[in-house]
Amino acid sequence: MGTLAIGPLFLAGHSRGGKLSVLAAAAFSAASTIPAGSPIWLPAEPVAVATGTDFQQQQEQEQQLSFVSGIILLDPADGSFEPQDPNQYPSALAALQNHPSLADVPVLIVGARRGGDCVPRAKNYEAFFKACRGQCTRVTLQDAGHLQFLDQSDSLQQSICAVGRGLSNSRVAAVSGRLAAAFIHKVAGGGPVMATAGPLPPAESGGSSKTGRRGVSCSSSNALERLYEEQLREAGVRYEVQVSGCSEGVKG
Known part of the structure; x- marks a missing residue:
């Protein structure tokens, strides 16, 4: 059987698709510890990743699988x-929270503030952010509903899940896509993710900067931070950004 060539690999999912993305990332990371030449059996059903590529059934891997490069949770x-x-x-x-190999996998979480009627608080995007042990950034879209990341939802779904407040589905999808693209571009380029994960302002003159995980300054300002903020402002959405390990977020 043919080999499965993997370059930078990103997993992305919405709702329980996000759950599956995390579980798949843990599975890929576990598989990467198997010696080269060992058979790796992939799921019988195709698995959609960031590029939309379908993996064929029961591929035998002749080389080690790489760790997942990043995870995007909508x-x-x-x-x-x-x-x-x-x-x-x-x-x-x-x-x-507990899989050791996921501690070094960068994660971007885009949450909908108005999604509480469809997703339990103990299992929502905030819970994912709190469970994350490593390089995680949470972007909260203040006026978005849970189903607005989809192209469209029917009347039954809209009667169950809150719709956006002055925010269209297309705008939610557009800003989420732009944030994901910025995240992928930086991670695939090998840049320091924790130092570039969110739109954090520079430290004020004479003030002290807050430090997050791995000794990274939470008040650092750089290209990706500016890019995140640019995407959010251009979309005209109200947002909040929080980087793991930093006590204060940024609102806009």
Whole structure:
């Protein structure tokens, strides 16, 4: 059988697709520790990643799989309101918090502030951000609803999940896509993600800068920070940005 050539690999998903992206990232990272030449069996169903490429069934890997380069979560949900058996429905939050290889995987989380009627608070984008142990950035779209990341939703879905407040689906999709593109561009280019993960203002003259994880200044200002802020402002959305390990976020 042919080999599976992998360059920079990004996983992305919306709602429970975000949950699956985290679980898949953990699976890929675990597979990367298997010696070269060992058979790697991929899921029977095609798995969609950031590029939309479908993986063929039961590919045999002759080289080591690379670690996942990054994860993009669009208003992720770890489950529904009713209790679920963890043996049948493994938690992405637990994987994100406890899987050692995910601690170094950059994560971009774009959350919908008005998504609480569809996603339990204990399993929503905030929970994913809190579970993240490494290089995570959370961008909250203050007026977006959970289903606005989709091209369209029917009347039944809209009656269950809150729609955006003065914010169209197309605008939510556009700003999310731009943020994801900036994230992928920086990560694939090998730049320092923690130092460039969000639109944080420079430290005021005479003030002290806050420091986040891995000793990175939370008040650093650089190209990707400016790019994130530019995308959000151009889209005309109200937002909040928080970088993991930093006590203060940025609102706009």
